[in-house]
Structure formats: C-alpha cells, structure tokens
Amino acid sequence: MQLLLLIFAPLLAAILLAFIPRKWVARLTIVVPAALFLVLVVASHELTAVDVPWVPSLGVSLSFLLDGLGRLFALIITGIGALVLLYASAYFDDEADYVRFSGYTLIFMTAMLGIVSSNNLLMIFVFWEITSITSYLLIGFKHEKEAAREGARQALLVTATGGLAMLAGFLLIGSTVGTFDLRLILTSGDILRESPLYAAIVLLVLAGAFTKSAQWPFHFWLPGAMEAPTPASTYLHSATMVKAGVFLIARLSPVLNDTGLWLSIVTGIGLITFIYAAVMALRQSDLKGILAYSTVSWLGVLVALQGVNDEYATVALTVGILGHALYKGALFLVVGNIDHATGTRHIDSLGRLARVMPFTFAGALIAGLSMAGIPPLLGFLSKETLKAAALIEGLPSGLSIIFPIMAVIGSALTVAVAFRILWDTFLGKRESDTPHPPHEVGFPLWIGPLTLGAFSVALPLLIVPILDPLIDSAVEATRQQPASVHLYLFTEVNAPLLMSAAAIALGYVIFLFRRPLIARLQAAPDFNPAAAYEFVMKRGLPVVAESVTAKLQNGKLRYYMRIIFVCFIAMTLFFIVWGNINLTGEIILHALDWQTTILCILLAIGAIAVIFAPTRLSAIVVLGIEGALLSLLFAMFGAPDLAFTQLMIEVISLVLFVLAFHFLPDTFVSSRKRRSGFFDMMIASGAGLALTGLILAVRSNPVSDSISSWYMDNAISAGQGHNVVNVILVDFRGLDTQGEITVLIIAAIGVTALLRLRPAGAQRGQYIPSATDDDDSETPTEGTT
Amino acid sequence: MTKSIFFQFLARGMMPILLLFSLNLLLRGHNQPGGGFVGGLVASISIILMTLAYGADKVRERLRIDFLRAMFVGLIFAVSAGIIGLVLGVVYLDAQWWKPVIEGIGKLELGTPVLFDIGVYIVVFSVTSSIVMAMAEEGERQE
Numbered sequence: 001m002q003l004l005l006l007i008f009a010p011l012l013a014a015i016l017l018a019f020i021p022r023k024w025v026a027r028l029t030i031v032v033p034a035a036l037f038l039v040l041v042v043a044s045h046e047l048t049a050v051d052v053p054w055v056p057s058l059g060v061s062l063s064f065l066l067d068g069l070g071r072l073f074a075l076i077i078t079g080i081g082a083l084v085l086l087y088a089s090a091y092f093d094d095e096a097d098y099v100r101f102s103g104y105t106l107i108f109m110t111a112m113l114g115i116v117s118s119n120n121l122l123m124i125f126v127f128w129e130i131t132s133i134t135s136y137l138l139i140g141f142k143h144e145k146e147a148a149r150e151g152a153r154q155a156l157l158v159t160a161t162g163g164l165a166m167l168a169g170f171l172l173i174g175s176t177v178g179t180f181d182l183r184l185i186l187t188s189g190d191i192l193r194e195s196p197l198y199a200a201i202v203l204l205v206l207a208g209a210f211t212k213s214a215q216w217p218f219h220f221w222l223p224g225a226m227e228a229p230t231p232a233s234t235y236l237h238s239a240t241m242v243k244a245g246v247f248l249i250a251r252l253s254p255v256l257n258d259t260g261l262w263l264s265i266v267t268g269i270g271l272i273t274f275i276y277a278a279v280m281a282l283r284q285s286d287l288k289g290i291l292a293y294s295t296v297s298w299l300g301v302l303v304a305l306q307g308v309n310d311e312y313a314t315v316a317l318t319v320g321i322l323g324h325a326l327y328k329g330a331l332f333l334v335v336g337n338i339d340h341a342t343g344t345r346h347i348d349s350l351g352r353l354a355r356v357m358p359f360t361f362a363g364a365l366i367a368g369l370s371m372a373g374i375p376p377l378l379g380f381l382s383k384e385t386l387k388a389a390a391l392i393e394g395l396p397s398g399l400s401i402i403f404p405i406m407a408v409i410g411s412a413l414t415v416a417v418a419f420r421i422l423w424d425t426f427l428g429k430r431e432s433d434t435p436h437p438p439h440e441v442g443f444p445l446w447i448g449p450l451t452l453g454a455f456s457v458a459l460p461l462l463i464v465p466i467l468d469p470l471i472d473s474a475v476e477a478t479r480q481q482p483a484s485v486h487l488y489l490f491t492e493v494n495a496p497l498l499m500s501a502a503a504i505a506l507g508y509v510i511f512l513f514r515r516p517l518i519a520r521l522q523a524a525p526d527f528n529p530a531a532a533y534e535f536v537m538k539r540g541l542p543v544v545a546e547s548v549t550a551k552l553q554n555g556k557l558r559y560y561m562r563i564i565f566v567c568f569i570a571m572t573l574f575f576i577v578w579g580n581i582n583l584t585g586e587i588i589l590h591a592l593d594w595q596t597t598i599l600c601i602l603l604a605i606g607a608i609a610v611i612f613a614p615t616r617l618s619a620i621v622v623l624g625i626e627g628a629l630l631s632l633l634f635a636m637f638g639a640p641d642l643a644f645t646q647l648m649i650e651v652i653s654l655v656l657f658v659l660a661f662h663f664l665p666d667t668f669v670s671s672r673k674r675r676s677g678f679f680d681m682m683i684a685s686g687a688g689l690a691l692t693g694l695i696l697a698v699r700s701n702p703v704s705d706s707i708s709s710w711y712m713d714n715a716i717s718a719g720q721g722h723n724v725v726n727v728i729l730v731d732f733r734g735l736d737t738q739g740e741i742t743v744l745i746i747a748a749i750g751v752t753a754l755l756r757l758r759p760a761g762a763q764r765g766q767y768i769p770s771a772t773d774d775d776d777s778e779t780p781t782e783g784t785t
Numbered sequence: 786m787t788k789s790i791f792f793q794f795l796a797r798g799m800m801p802i803l804l805l806f807s808l809n810l811l812l813r814g815h816n817q818p819g820g821g822f823v824g825g826l827v828a829s830i831s832i833i834l835m836t837l838a839y840g841a842d843k844v845r846e847r848l849r850i851d852f853l854r855a856m857f858v859g860l861i862f863a864v865s866a867g868i869i870g871l872v873l874g875v876v877y878l879d880a881q882w883w884k885p886v887i888e889g890i891g892k893l894e895l896g897t898p899v900l901f902d903i904g905v906y907i908v909v910f911s912v913t914s915s916i917v918m919a920m921a922e923e924g925e926r927q928e
Contacts, residue, residue, distance in 0.1 A: 721815035
C-alpha cells in the first residue's frame with residue numbers, strides 16, 4: 001500500500017494542480033518528489049505492494065515490487081525530479097507555462113516510477129507508453145514552433161514504434177513462460193533460452209529498449225528532442241526516461257543473456273553507439289546538442305556493458321547510471337542557466353562566464369570533471385569500473401581486444417567533450433557579444449547543479465556507509481544472485497587505473513587540437529539515419545497515402561457503394577467456398593400465408609420501381625414506402641421493437657433526403673453509359689445472391705448452444721425486464737450501446753463541422769455536401785444493429 | 786422554405802403528443818416494446834416537424850437547447866450508470882436495482898439500466914435533431 005501511494009503520489013499532485021491557487025503550485029510540486037525521495041532514503045531495501053488485479057483475464061495486475069535496482073532508479077527519479085521542479089519554478093517566465101510543465105512532469109514521474117517498480121510485464125508496457133506520451137508533450141512544449149512539433153512527433157514515432165515491438169516481445173515471453181509476473185519470469189531463464197521463440201523475443205524486446213535509450217541507429221530522435229524546455233531535457237532526456245531502455249535490459253538480462261546472439265547485439269550496438277555518438281558530440285556547436293550526443297554515447301556504454309554476464313559489468317552499469325544522472329543532469333541545468341543568462345547556447349559565441357556566474361560555474365566544474373572521470377569524483381569511479389568490466393576474462397577473443405580499446409577511445413572523447421564545454425563556455429576567450437549581457441542566475445537555478453555536484457563529490461567519500469550498499473543491492477537485484485564485488489576509491493596501481501590515465505591524457509590531446517579536428521569533422525558526412533526517417537515521413541508515406549486516397553476517396557458516392565458491395569460479395573463468397581459451408585441444411589420452411597406473400601410481392605415491385613424512377617424525389621418516395629413495408633414485415637414476424645425503430649428511421653431518413661435536395665440536381669445524371677449500367681446490375685444481383693447465401697448458411701448451420709436462448713432465459717432473472725431486446729441493449733451488452741452512442745455523437749459533430757465550416761464561397765454540388773448526405777443516412781441505422 | 790399555417794398548427798399540436806409518447810416509450814421500454822433509442826427518435830421527430838414548419842432558426846431561437854452539449858449530457862448519464870455499477874457492484878455497467886414500495890402507488894423500479902436508457906434517449910434525440918437542424922439551416926442559407 002505504501003508503495004502504491006509512493007508511485008501514484010505525483011499523479012495525484014498533478015491532478016491537484018488544477019484545483020489549487022497558483023502560488024501553491026511551486027510548494028506542492030517540489031514538496032511531493034522531495035518527500036518521496038526522503039521516504040525512499042529511509043525505507044527498507046525491498047518494498048512490496050498489494051497485488052490488485054486489473055484485467056485478470058489478460059493477466060494484467062497492478063502488482064509492484066521495488067528491489068535494489070528499482071530503488072536506485074526511484075532515488076534518481078524523485079531526487080532529480082525535485083531539483084528539476086525547483087529549477088522550473090524560476091525557469092519559466094510565464095506562470096501558465098510553469099503549471100503546465102509541472103503537470104506533465106509529475107505525470108511522467110508516476111509513469112517512470114511505475115516502470116521501475118512494476119512486477120507485471122504488461123504494466124511496464126503501459127507505464128512505458130505513458131512516458132513516451134509525456135515526453136511528446138514536453139518536447140512539443142513550445143508547440144507554436146515548427147521544430148518543436150517536428151522533434152516531438154519524431155520522438156513519439158520512434159519510441160512508440162519500439163514500444164509496440166517490445167509489447168510483442170512481452171507477449172511472446174508471456175506465452176512461453178505462461179505468466180506476466182516478473183518474479184516468476186525471472187526464475188524461468190532456461191525455458192526462455194531454450195524456446196524456439198528466443199531470437200524473436202530478444203530482437204523485439206531490444207527494439208523497444210534501443211529506441212527508448214536512443215541507441216544507434218535509432219538515436220536521432222534524442223538530439224531532436226532538445227527542443228524541449230531545458231528542465232525537461234535534463235529530467236527526461238538525460239537523467240531518467242532514456243535510461244528506461246537500459247533498465248529494461250537490466251531487468252530481463254538474467255533470463256535472456258549468456259547467449260551469442262545477446263552478446264553480439266547488445267554489446268555490438270552499444271559500442272557502436274558509444275563511439276559514434278562521442279564523435280558526433282564533438283561535432284556539435286549547440287551546447288544542448290553536445291550534451292544530447294554525449295548522453296547517447298553514455299547510454300551506449302550502459303547498453304554495451306549488459307552484453308556480458310559478469311558482476312564487474314553490472315557494477316559498472318549501476319555506478320554508471322548513477323554517475324551519469326548526477327553529472328549530466330547538472331550540466332543540462334547549467335546549459336539552461338547559460339541560455340537564460342546570455343540568450344544563446346552556441347558554444348563559439350560564449351566564453352569567460354566563470355567570473356560573472358560563479359555558482360553556476362562551480363556546479364559546472366564539478367559535473368564536467370566528473371564527466372571526464374577525474375578522481376576522486378563519482379565519474380572517476382564510474383569510468384574505473386567500466387575499464388574493469390572491459391578487462392574481464394572470458395570474453396570472446398575479438399571482443400577482449402576491442403572492448404578495452406573502445407573503452408579508452410570513447411572515454412578519451414568524453415574527456416575532450418567535457419573539457420571543451422568547461423573551457424569554451426566558462427574560461428576561454430569570448431569572441432563576440434552575447435544577446436544579453438551575462439549575469440548570475442537566481443538561487444533556484446544554481447542550487448540544482450550545485451546539489452548534484454555535491455552528490456558527485458560526497459558519494460565516493462561515503463562508499464562504505466551509503467554508496468556500496470546501494471550499488472550492492474542494485475547489483476543483486478539485477479543479477480538475481482548475491483553480490484561479491486565491492487567498490488574502493490583507490491586500490492593499488494592496476495590496469496584500469498592506467499587505462500583511465502591514458503584516456504584522460506588522450507582526451508586532453510584531442511581537446512588541445514579540437515579546432516582543426518572539429519572543422520574536419522563538420523565537413524565530413526555524418527551518416528545520420530535521420531535521413532531515412534525523413535525520407536519515409538516526407539516522401540514515402542505522403543506519396544503512398546495520396547495515391548491511395550485519390551483512388552479510394554474520389555468523392556463519388558456511386559464508386560464508394562461499388563467498393564463496399566464488391567468487397568461484401570467477395571468476402572461472403574470466399575468464406576462460403578473456402579469454408580465449404582453447407583447451404584442446404586435442414587431449413588424448416590414455413591408455408592407463406594397470404595399477407596406475407598402480398599408484402600413480398602410489393603417489396604419486389606418497389607425495388608424494381610426504384611431502379612426505373614425518373615427523378616430523385618420519386619426514387620426516395622418509393623424507397624420510403626419500401627422501408628415502411630419492411631417494418632410491417634418485421635412486425636408480422638414478431639419483432640415489434642425492430643419494426644418500430646425501422647419505421648422511425650425511415651421517416652427521419654426521408655426528411656434528411658428531402659433536406660439534402662438543396663445540394664443535388666433534381667434528375668439523375670443522364671450520361672450513364674450502358675456498360676456501367678450493366679456493371680452496376682451485376683454488382684446489385686451479386687450482392688443479393690451473397691446475402692441470400694449468407695442467410696442460408698446461417699440457417700443451415702445453427703450454432704449448438706445459441707446465445708439467444710441464454711438471453712431469453714436470463715432477461716427476467718438477471719436483467720429484470722420482459723423486453724429482451726431492451727435488456728440486451730441497456731444491460732447485457734450495455735458497453736456496446738455506449739460505444740454506439742459515442743459513435744453517434746462523433747458523427748453528429750462531424751456533420752455539424754462539415755456543414756458549418758464550409759468555406760463561404762463554396763457552391764452547391766461540391767464535395768462536402770455529398771459527403772454529409774452519405775453520413776446522415778448511415779448513422780441512425782447503426783444504432784439499431 | 787414554404788410556410789403553411791395548417792402545417793405549423795399541426796406540428797405545434799403534435800409536439801407535446803410526440804414528446805409524451807416518446808417518454809412513455811422510454812419508460813416502458815424495459816418490459817414492453819420501446820426503449821431509449823426509439824424514444825429518442827420519436828422525440829426528435831417532433832423537433833423535425835417544428836423545423837420543417839417554422840424553419841431551423843426559429844426553432845433554435847425558441848428551444849434554447851444546445852444539442853451539441855446535450856449529447857454529452859446524455860453520454861454522461863450513460864457513463865454514470867456504468868460507474869455506479871463499478872462502485873456498487875463488481876464491474877463497469879453492472880446493473881444495480883432499487884425497488885422502493887411507495888404507499889398508494891405501488892412498487893417503483895429504479896435501476897442503472899433506466900439511467901443508461903435515459904442517456905441513450907438524450908443522445909439519440911440530440912444527435913438526430915442536431916443533424917436535421919444543421920441540414921435545414923444549410924438549406925435556408927442556400928435560398
């Protein structure tokens with residue numbers, strides 16, 4: 001129960017935001033995550049919540065479990081969340097913007113806490129998609145900007161597509177293991193690894209994780225997401241949401257790893273992302289762009305580490321997650337401050353800010369040095385564990401050489417990027433004036449980076465009391481076995497330490513020669529897969545959609561009717577022939593009495609009369625008579641409800657037809673060719689035959705335990721009514737009816753919109769009126785079915 | 786639109802009869818032919834008659850019902866029937882009945898299906914009326 005409250009508290013706060021006065025918004029939005037953070041700090045290591053079934057028939061339940069790994073993430077989510085919301089209270093100039101931002105962020109916080117604590121795979125998916133949607137809303141926050149909308153759409157499409165692939169993977173896991181309960185799944189690794197579906201499961205789950213965690217070649221949405229306000233970039237696109245993919249891999253690695261496929265994909269893609277994005281980060285000149293690519297690069301490391309099943313790798317992973325959240329979060333906030341104070345984020349037009357922005361600089365300095373892996377900061381520990389993991393024994397021969405080399409090169413590039421950010425914005429010469437004269441920002445803006453920096457400094461000093469237990473429990477939860485590796489800040493001089501020194505030295509050299517190098521890089525092609533996305537979205541899809549729409553929706557009602565009827569005939573014939581359905585079963589034919597016979601003859605005469613009607617009005621009148629006769633037939637067969645409703649529909653359709661006359665020529669278009677008339681006749685006869693076949697098929701093959709008898713038997717006892725039709729509509733199948741009336745409302749809104757929004761100069765007989773006319777005659781009948 | 790005094794008189798006379806009849810259909814629907822759907826259709830026919838007789842603008846002016854809003858009121862009725870079922874019963878739309886006996890009148894049968902049917906009635910009534918009135922208005926503008 002405690003855990004449920006913890007997860008949903010931010011959501012409740014977000015709902016409360018709508019009802020409280022503006023001046024309380026800041027207090028509420030900061031206090032809630034801060035309180036959750038404190039609860040998590042003092043709470044015991046494992047929190048379990050009650051299991052609330054949600055959709056029991058599908059195995060979905062609101063079951064939560066916060067283990068060491070989840071707790072590490074939850075601490076990051078609530079801690080950085082509190083700082084970001086505090087930051088946002090001073091960041092937004094417009095009060096309304098601030099409230100909107102807080103609402104989205106709090107909803108996101110619940111979703112993210114849900115991902116890291118759900119004990120049900122399908123719930124992880126649900127929360128996963130909520131984070132995608134809140135991320136979409138936050139990237140498109142300044143929705144009047146084209147680039148923001150574009151970035152938001154791109155991020156949503158990439159992550160949601162991956163999310164659907166992941167759902168497919170989850171369903172395969174569920175069908176293989178027989179449950180969606182994570183604790184049970186974590187004990188059935190052997191079943192999964194031996195399953196023939198193993199490869200599909202791995203690829204689908206990784207597709208979700210890789211798109212979310214911006215792995216190459218799906219990484220391009222993350223730089224595009226930098227259109228979000230800086231607090232959102234800090235929180236979602238650096239510290240938390242983009243690590244959801246890393247979390248998912250960590251969660252499922254005990255049951256999926258230890259195979260060649262897993263190792264080659266996870267470590268392969270991770271290392272490619274690591275190096276590619278580190279080079280790309282050097283190329284950028286927008287500070288947020290630099291940070292975005294360097295985030296992608298580090299996410300690559302976090303993924304690559306999980307390819308190997310070794311405790312050192314998991315230790316490096318957990319320390320890496322924490323270290324990165326602290327220093328990259330701080331750097332994003334610093335960039336927000338610089339943007340706020342100078343009006344630009346372009347690194348070439350900045351410099352010498354250290355003196356005017358001392359507090360911001362202090363935060364930036366700690367974060368930058370931590371990013372570069374300078375001892376004794378947390379970043380150093382993180383880089384050190386990475387090298388230790390790269391050197392573990394038992395890797396395949398190729399990887400055992402490539403991994404350490406790549407670790408050093410990638411770290412060196414990270415060092416160069418960190419130095420570049422620090423030097424070129426705070427210390428180096430400023431070559432031009434910034435849009436605003438730089439000044440120090442207010443307390444809520446600089447306290448965030450400084451607090452995160454304080455953690456980067458303090459945690460390595462508090463290894464024994466705080467950091468080691470935290471990492472230990474996270475490693476145990478990830479690997480599902482007791483931890484044996486412990487962290488030390490300094491040991492003797494060993495290979496990882498030497499590699500770190502080499503990386504820092506190499507990084508410094510790259511930093512010194514950065515100007516020619518960056519110029520060279522910027523001239524080179526960037527192999528950006530975003531071009532493929534652009535091609536599909538801007539060229540491929542619109543062209544295909546346009547041609548299909550032009551073919552199918554050409555505005556001619558006759559053409560639509562032809563398509564509908566031809567499809568109906570084809571489908572009916574297909575099922576009758578393919579299913580080898582008996583049409584001549586035991587049909588009990590009743591002798592027709594004379595009333596029915598007369599009615600049927602009248603109906604047939606009417607149908608022929610409609611075809612030969614000279615004007616529209618006469619055709620409609622005959623159709624109305626047909627409807628009335630049909631109602632009579634219904635009534636004679638003992639369906640008074642149906643008959644009555646049919647009659648009402650006929651009356652209303654007739655009125656609508658007459659009203660629609662204003663938009664139509666009086667007579668039919670006379671240019672009908674003989675061939676097209678013949679064609680229509682064929683379709684009409686075919687449709688009649690198909691319907692006859694369908695009825696014969698239904699009557700000859702009665703379903704044994706018919707549901708209609710159940711309705712008959714239970715209408716009075718369960719439905720408390722004598723009119724079975726009505727009991728079905730409002731009780732037994734009430735949800736269907738509710739859906740139908742909703743559709744009716746949508747149709748009515750559509751009709752009103754089409755009629756009212758027509759451009760003033762539009763003439764009669766144009767596209768729009770004919771479309772509405774089509775809608776009107778269709779919609780009321782829908783409800784009766 | 787041509788205005789016939791006879792037709793106007795007829796429409797006016799029919800209106801209360803049709804509305805009462807539609808309510809009768811709605812309330813008896815659970816046990817005899819009728820129900821919210823057909824009741825809503827009958828009620829909307831009264832509006833259609835008035836629209837044809839007097840013109841959409843006049844009806845809108847007199848009626849003062851915003852059909853686009855009324856639809857959602859109907860939907861709220863239907864959904865609240867479902868939510869009552871969710872709260873009092875086990876699942877959404879689970880039927881709940883309340884049958885108080887009132888001295889001198891007899892037993893009253895109230896239940897969430899009735900509430901639901903009232904919602905259907907309102908939705909069908911306002912959807913049909915709004916479509917017809919929108920079409921009629923458009924026709925008037927064309928003239």
